[in-house]
Amino acid sequence: MNREQNPPVDDAQRRRLLAALGAAGICTLAPWQRVLAQKGAWPDRPISYVVPFPPGGLTDVAARQVGKALNDAEQWNIVIENRPGGSANIGAAHVSHAAPDGYTWLAITLSHAANATLFAGKAGYDLTRDLTPVAGLASSPIMVVVNAKSSIKSMADLARAAAAKPLAAGSSGNGTPPHLTLALYQKLTGTPLMHVPYKGGAPSLTDLIGGHLDVVFSNYPESLSHVKNGSLRALAITTRERSRDLPDVPTVAQAGLPDLIVENFTGVMAPANTPPELVQRIGGAIVKQISQPAMQQALQQLGFVPQPRGPAEFGTYLRSEVDRWAKIIHDANIQIA
Numbered sequence: 001m002n003r004e005q006n007p008p009v010d011d012a013q014r015r016r017l018l019a020a021l022g023a024a025g026i027c028t029l030a031p032w033q034r035v036l037a038q039k040g041a042w043p044d045r046p047i048s049y050v051v052p053f054p055p056g057g058l059t060d061v062a063a064r065q066v067g068k069a070l071n072d073a074e075q076w077n078i079v080i081e082n083r084p085g086g087s088a089n090i091g092a093a094h095v096s097h098a099a100p101d102g103y104t105w106l107a108i109t110l111s112h113a114a115n116a117t118l119f120a121g122k123a124g125y126d127l128t129r130d131l132t133p134v135a136g137l138a139s140s141p142i143m144v145v146v147n148a149k150s151s152i153k154s155m156a157d158l159a160r161a162a163a164a165k166p167l168a169a170g171s172s173g174n175g176t177p178p179h180l181t182l183a184l185y186q187k188l189t190g191t192p193l194m195h196v197p198y199k200g201g202a203p204s205l206t207d208l209i210g211g212h213l214d215v216v217f218s219n220y221p222e223s224l225s226h227v228k229n230g231s232l233r234a235l236a237i238t239t240r241e242r243s244r245d246l247p248d249v250p251t252v253a254q255a256g257l258p259d260l261i262v263e264n265f266t267g268v269m270a271p272a273n274t275p276p277e278l279v280q281r282i283g284g285a286i287v288k289q290i291s292q293p294a295m296q297q298a299l300q301q302l303g304f305v306p307q308p309r310g311p312a313e314f315g316t317y318l319r320s321e322v323d324r325w326a327k328i329i330h331d332a333n334i335q336i337a
Helices: 011-027 031-037 058-074 086-096 110-118 155-164 177-189 201-209 220-228 276-290 293-301 311-332
Strands: 047-051 078-082 104-109 131-147 168-171 194-197 215-219 232-237 263-271 305-309
Touching (some): 047 058, 058 078, 058 131, 058 263, 058 293, 086 104, 086 110, 086 131, 086 263, 104 131, 110 177, 110 263, 110 311, 131 177, 131 220, 131 311, 155 232, 168 177, 177 194, 177 215, 201 215, 201 220, 201 232, 263 276, 263 311, 276 311
Parallel strands (some): 047 078, 168 194
Antiparallel strands (some): 104 263, 131 215, 131 232, 131 263, 131 305
16 A cells, blocks of 8 residues: 555544534535534524514514513524414415424414314415424403494394494404404304404404494404503403403303304414424423413413413314314304405
């Protein structure tokens, strides 16, 4: 062997060579594989927390609370990215196609559980195939509200007024929990209402206060402050018990509609194939923050019921809601048009 052509490799050269080979190997991995290969590196850049609704609505408020808590406690850099429209499918489809590396999260609600049936094969993603559950945050009911100056003072008044003339009923969008509740109400009572979908709950309430709508089926946290300040009147709340914040507002059962009980929820999902270790890490961090007394108090003041659930528990709950609403939608023949 010619030693001049193949000089010996000393220890320092060997270490550099192995390091170079290791780096080359890591570079050939998928992004999520690099996350695991470079232990402790995640997160090394901002995390996009996609909210498929406009700023100021139910889901946006909850996401911002969680994002701030995680930024403070974990020193992560979570950025809320609002991608409204398409009945909450635009934002969900965006996340479903993102790299499964932990840097893109989706804020989901009951809308997405219902969309699995309402938009089956047309949403641009499959909820159970293309996304993975990370954590459950909280839930809230639906509240039926009218302008405080309206002559409608009860659910019975609403039915009588709608029978007398066409009424415009707003919601936060096609397929959203308020729309589903509205459609279920119409199916149960036969009350004719003209549905006016918005891109989020906040703009629908603005138009109701401005006198451009007759009634809005609203997420409770979105309309709570407006009822408290006297600009809106609440007709009923879709819970089994009255709200501590609004004890004078009857439940739907007390209003003669026991089958109209609806509870919205919000949680976090990530692209399918996100490494299980990363899902557990993110989910555990979220559950820890939702379980803090200060966070629970803050969410309750906003009208939420805190429901911290880890990946497995939230996944089980989500599947049960998908199945429940599939049956309701089929039985009530709820349409999204």
